[in-house]
Amino acid sequence: MTNRITELFNIKCPIIQAGMIWASGWKLASAVSNAGGLGIIGAGSMYPIVLREHIQKCKKATDKPFGVNVPMLYPDLEEIMNIIVEEGVKIVFTSAGNPKTWTPYFKEKGITVVHVVSSVKFALKAQEAGVDAIVAEGFEAGGHNGRDETTTLTLIPMVKEQIKIPLIAAGGIATGRAMLATMVLGADAVQIGSRFVASDEASSHIKFKEAVVAAKEGDTQLTLKELAPVRLIKNKFYNDVQELYRKAPSIDELKELLGRARAKKGMFEGDMDEGELEIGQIAGLIHDIKPAAEIVYDLISEFKKAQQECASY
Structure with missing residues (x-):
């Protein structure tokens, strides 16, 4: 599968693992990257010294591209950004802040920048700031969410209509069928969080993983x-x-x-x-805990099957 996102990140399949707090450590990020997607280390739950350790371990665990997600509302932000540059991370996802603040800094260092938004308004601001791609996250998503409560089904085509840079869909996506649906609506790739929480490699507690499966x-x-x-x-x-x-x-x-x-x-x-x-x-469609590589495989397999079924309509 080749498109603007796979070429931008140099990955095999347009699946990005979300940088979730307390779940997205180096084990999960490297496993997703090794499976052909883009693994993301979630810096939001890490002190700077811990982030550096996770980046170094991820580099040893995979020779594939991976990124770091940084919510821009945490303390020690400047130290975190400097660590990302010092450790040679090539892809950064920013969220919860003004993309104009750090995008020029990263672009000067040759780093690919993606910003997470929940509305057309902020998608346009991110594009204006010079980011390379946008994650548009709908109201269905877990964790911290947009105030407008716009669903993914509505948000993706609205953002697609207004921007020129690559678009990644997020929120309510845990299956290959949902992946196909959002890409039909205009997304170049999907960012998936909840499904990867229920993976063997996620750093979240097993009781939390079991609660997700039971939801x-x-x-x-x-x-x-x-x-x-x-x-x-x-x-x-x-x-x-x-x-x-x-x-x-x-x-x-x-x-x-x-x-x-x-x-x-x-x-x-x-x-x-x-x-x-x-x-x-x-979470209501997540029924088991399995290796991240198997999750990626299942997503791609179901995506291709759904493509074939749609072609016969």
Whole structure:
């Protein structure tokens, strides 16, 4: 499969593994890259020294391209960006910030830059900033989400209509059929998170992986919009948030309930009651935990089968 994204990243198949916090370490990134996709190390849950270690281990585990995802709202940002350059990372995905801030710096270093957006407005701003490609992420996605609540089915053709650079679809994609659907709508590739959470190589806790597999339709909900919209599995913490909402809480009260390291507690340490469990709506279609390479193979196989079926209509 060859298109603008496979050529941009020098990969075999247009599948990008999302840089999810507490799940996307070097083991997952290298496994996806070795399988022909683009593996991504999620820097959002890493101190700078930990990020450097993951990059170095990933370079030893694969000779294929891989990238680093950086949410631009974390502390130590300048140190993280410098580590990426020092370690020779060739692909960077940025999110949760202004792409104009760091894109010129990376472009000067010969690094390919991709920015994650949730609206046409921000897609145009990212293109103007000079990024090489855009990830347009719909409302179905897990983790932190856009405030407009635009679904992937709507967002992808809207963004495609307005931009000229390559487009990667994200949000609610965990099957080859969904991959084909978004590419028919105009995407050049897909970015997949939730399906790779339920992989052997994901660094997230086994209890969290099992919770993802057990999730059914309606088991996730977008909440905490006053702070940063986030899609969570409904557990005790989620119910505590909803109970607080019944009292019309202030921002400070919401922050107090959220506390610190709530996502780490749930996704990395395995506290299924008090932890924040970030996952997408598509969890209802994820039924097992398997190696990342097998996930990539399944996606491509189903994609090709769906192509053949559509050709016969």
